Amino acid sequence: METVEIDIRGQLCPATLLVALKEINARASLLRRGAVKLCFLIDNRDATGTIPESASNMGYAVNVAKQQEGWYRIEVAARL
Amino acid sequence: MEQTRPHQNADLLRENDGLRKKHAAAMQYIRRKVDQLLTVMGTSPLRPEELDDNTLIELDPISIISDSFMQVLHHLKETNEQLRVAHEEITAIFDSAGMGILVIDRDMRILALNRKIKEQFGIDRKITDGMCCRDLLCKKDVEAECPARKAIESGASVERVMDLNGLHFDVVATPIRDKSGIITQVVLVYMDLTERIRAQEDLRRSEERYRDLFENSTDLIQVLNADGTIRYVNQAWRESLGYGPDEVASMSIFDIIHPDCKDCGPEFKSVVCGHKGGRFETLFLTKARETIIVEGNVSPMMEHGAFVGTRGIFRDITLRKQAEIAVIAEREQLAVTLRSIGDGVITTDISSNVVLINKVAEHLTGWTQDAARGMNIREVFSIKSEKTGEDTACPIECVLRTGAPCELEESAVLIARDGRRHLITDSVAPIRDKDSVVTGAVLVFRDITDRKRLEDRIIKSEKIESLGVLAGGIAHDFNNLLNTIIANIDIAARFDRPDSEAQKSLARAQKASTKAKELTQQLLTFSKGGAPVKKLAAIADLIRDTADFGTRGTNVRCDYALPEDLWSAEIDEGQISQVIQNLVLNAVQAMPQGGTISISARNIEVGRAAFTALGEGRYVVIAVRDHGHGIPPENLSRIFEPYFTTKDTGSGLGLATTYSIVKKHDGMIDVESSVGGGTTFTVYLPASLAAAVHTGLPAEPLPRREISGRILVMDDDALVLETAGVLLEMLGYQADFASDGDEALEKYREALRSGASYSAVIMDLTIPGGKGGRSTIRHLLEIDPLAKAIVSSGYSTDAVMANYARHGFAGIVVKPYTIDDLDAELQRVLGNK
Structure with a gap:
């Protein structure tokens, strides 16, 4: 499975969410097929709540991992 | 630079201003809608400083959110479909579950119930809204017992075993909460345990039966692990070996196998280790270190093809073994007793075949136990009639035929294997088993050769004595008559003339009377009246004098073997002299052609146990042996009888008197003879320890004096x-x-x-x-x-x-x-x- 890393650190929410949703939307069919996995690197703490909830409502599996440097890594992929 | 008119400029300015206002309003609108959409998406509104209008337009958030909503809707649709399937699944499970399921609300009103619970409680009517579970199911008004209530109160699942509608149920009540955490429903699952409980009960009973068998068995039952440690044993096992229930858990079979059990040790170990099974005997050691003998069998236990241990059942056979040992000991003792019996004993089976023959019987028959066993009794015990010499009927056969004890009519002669002959008496009795069935016979016999000889001698002696009494009586009377005859012949001779013819007759009468007198004296000596007048005497001199005198004038001479140290004896010299004289005379007469008489004497000592007619003590033995024609056996037993004679001139009193004299001296006379081989008379006289004293000469007769009175x-x-x-x-x-x-x-x-x-x-x-x-x-x-x-x-x-x-x-x-x-x-x- 291909992993596409999208670095949106430095952006604020809700722009962060919008950027994330745009990226998800652009690859919706690939994601649903399980051909690709998106990995967002963010440093906006609010986005750690909004991105996973939105992606989850959209039917994706989301995993949030806090990195030591103070930013987050949010993985979005198809639900098993 | 382009020129513009002022009024045009004003219009333009107004128009621009209006356009600016419209644009701002439009942007405002867009921003509001974007914020609304963002809020729907669950995020905060955009801050104006976050995106400028151009960037906002460029980003096109409405389109983004719209696309995202498309996906949200798609996802919801999928989720709904999944929920529908799930619901159907749950409904199917609910209805097909093997357990009764009931859903109620907080007020115990039935919300749902499955088919199984209807079966369990026999519910066939329609369930209406608001119906309470109590009315339908438990029909009890005991709130404390109600698991649903308990679940609502505790907020947790409650499990309870309940007897409902005649069945046993395991009821689990689980509370269901709404999303705010408030318990709104309770799901009750009813599991029917009736069958299981019944099966458990059956199992328990079955186990009890086997436990009863196991525990109350009098045999020792053990189950061992593969290494010999004890898995479990029954009560008999523990009691027999003296261990408590708590002790056996840590024990091994090797704690109780007797170390001395050489035979069973390795064998048993191999059995314990599962190499082999089977029946065997072994020794166990009790806690008190006592040995018990057990017999039993062990078999391996397999689980999934692997050896896991052994099971064994043993029986304490110590008492039985002890009894067997006692029986063997008793049999041994009986055998020893039998072998030690002084009589011959032979036992046979029902077919007259020898089973057992004791030592004395072995000696008398000449057959050993090994040689005789299984032989027919007739071959081993060959008997002939003493009188006729014919074979006699076998008493064993008689007993086996009649079943009653038999005895030989009289004594018989047993012919031993080597031809030796023994005079025997016997008795035979049947051997019966415990049911009185004759299984054989026991023959007891005794060698009476010596006894018979002794008895014959006693009979002879009694016969001679009774004849003696008779002879004595006659002689006494005869003597008186003779006294008168002799005296009167004497008187007649004195009165008659010395030269008369009558004197010759008187002389002949006197001569005959004198002979009659001698005969009478001999008779009297033989008879009871003739008690010996005993004096201590040197026998050797007496023998020599008497024998020399007896052979004088004959062609017979005496050969003496008289030791110097011959003991003396208390004897009537006259009588013993007569004995020697008679024996010598007999010897002389036995050798008409002449020859030698061997006369010997010796000292003997007779012990207490000697089987002879002589009493215990010291004796002087005198033997007079001739080399004459001998005495035929038929006469031998009669020669001491008075008036028994084979000689024309014999009186038949010589040996009878000899016998009588010896008897009165507490002695014994014996004779051995074979025709052509000569005869030996042996006289036994009791010896004295005192030395013989030579008697002085008799006094001279006194001169005749005339005396009257x-x-x-x-x-x-x-x-x-x-x-x-x-x-x-x-x-x-x-x-x-x-x-x-x-x-x-x-x-x-x-x-x-x-x-x-x-x-x-x-x-x-x-x-x-x-x-x-x-x-x-x-x-x-x-x-x-x-x-x-x-x-x-x-x-x-x-x-x-x-x-x-x-x-x-x-x-x-x-x-x-x-x-x-x-x-x-x-x-x-x-x-x-």
């Missing part, structure tokens, strides 16, 4: 009295007579009183039916201590005659006596006044 003669025989009277008168005496002791004493007393006392009294020793001299003398001496009494009897060797002085007599005349005998004794008695 009154003589009282006592005799029961009138002829004797009459003759004595004549003789006494001829000798110059005055005779008076008494027929018995009382009369004699009366006459003596009277004579004393009248002053004309008797010079002497001649008394017969024995008077049949009256008082004889033997008892009269005492009374006579009481009347007159100086009385002179002369004893007179035919029994010259009677004890009183032999020791007359000791009995109070002054003299003795042996009947029949001549006038000279009487004269001499009266001279001696009266002359010695």
Whole structure:
């Protein structure tokens, strides 16, 4: 499975969410097929709540991992 | 730069201003809608500084959110579909579940229930809204027991076993919360345990039965692990080995296998280790270190093809073993007893085949136990009649035929394997088993060869003694008659002329009478009256003198073997001399062509246990052996009988007298003879330890003196009295007579009183039916201590005659006596006044 890393650190929410949703939307069919996995690197703490909830409502599996440097890594992929 | 008009500029400015306002309003609108959409998406509105209008337009958030909503809607649709499927699944599960399921609300009103619970509770009516579970199911009003209530109260699942509608249920009540956490419903699951409980009950009962069998078995049951440690054992096992229930858990089978059990050790170990199973015997050691013997079997236990241990069942056979040992010991003792019995014992089976033969029987038959076993009794025990020599009926066969004890009619001769012959008596009895069925016979027999010989001797001796009494009686009377005849011949001869013809007749009569006298003396000696007058004597001299005298004038000579140290014996020399004389005479007569008589003597000592007619003690043995024609066996047993003779000139009294004399000396005489091989007489006389004393010469007869006086003669025989009277008168005496002791004493007393006392009294020793001299003398001496009494009897060797002085007599005349005998004794008695 291909992993596409999208670095949106430095952006604020809700722009962060919008950027994330745009990226998800652009690859919706690939994601649903399980051909690709998106990995967002963010440093906006609010986005750690909004991105996973939105992606989850959209039917994706989301995993949030806090990195030591103070930013987050949010993985979005198809639900098993 | 482009020129513009002022009014145009104003319009433009206004228009621009209006456009700016519209644009701003439009942007405002967009921003509001974007914020609205963002809020729907669950995020915060955009901050104006975050995106400028151009960037916002460029980003096109509405489009983004719209696309995202598309996906949200798609996802919701999928989720709804999944929920629908799930619901159907749950409904299917709900209805097809093997357990009753009930859903109620907080007020116990039924919300749902599945098919199973309807079956369980027999519900067939329609469930209406608001129906309470209590009315339908438990029909109980015990709130405390209600698991649903408990679940609502506790907020957790509650499990409870309940008896409902005649069934056992395991009821689990689980509370259901709404999203705010408030319990709104309870799901109750009813699991019907009735079958399970019944199965458990059955199992328990079954287990109980097996446990009962296991625990109450009197056999020792054990189940071991593969390494020999104990998994479990039953009560009998524990009790037999003395361990408590708690102790066995840590034990191993090797704690109880007896270390001495050589046979079973490795065997048992291999059994325990599962290499082999089977039945065997072993020794166990109890806690108290006592050994018990067990018998049983062990078999391996397999689980999934692997050996996991053994099971074993044993039985304590210690008592049985002890009993077996006792039986063996008893059998051994019986065998020892049987072998030690002094009689021969043979047992046979029902077919007359030898089973057992004891030591004595082995010796007598010549068959060993090993050789005899299984042989027919007739081969081992071959008997013939003693009299006829014919085979006799086998008593064993008789017993087996009749089932009753049998005995030989008389003694029989047993022919041993090597031909030896034993005279035996036997008895046979049947052997019966516990049901009294004859299974064989036991034969007990005894060698009576020696006993029979002894018995024959006793019979012979009794016969001779009774003949002796008879002969003695006759001789006594005959002697009295002879006394009269001899005396009267004497008297007649004195009265007649010496040269007359009658004198010749008288002389012949006297000669015959003298022979008759000798014969009578011999008879009397043989008979009871002839008690020996014993003196200590040197036997060797007596033998030599007598034998030399006996062979004088014959062609026979004597060969002596008389040791110097021959013991002396208390004997009547005259009688023993007669014995030697008779034996020598017999030997001489047995060798008409002449020859040698071997005469030997020796000392023997007879022990207590000796099987002879002799008593215990020391004896002088005299053997007289000739080399003559011998005595045939049929005569041998009769030669000591009086009047038994094979010789034309024999009296038949010689050996009878010899026998009698030896017997009276407490001795024994034996004879061995074979036809053509000569005869040996053996005489046993009791020895004395004292040395023999040579008797002095007899005193010289005193010169004849003329003496007169009154003589009282006592005799029961009138002829004797009459003759004595004549003789006494001829000798110059005055005779008076008494027929018995009382009369004699009366006459003596009277004579004393009248002053004309008797010079002497001649008394017969024995008077049949009256008082004889033997008892009269005492009374006579009481009347007159100086009385002179002369004893007179035919029994010259009677004890009183032999020791007359000791009995109070002054003299003795042996009947029949001549006038000279009487004269001499009266001279001696009266002359010695």
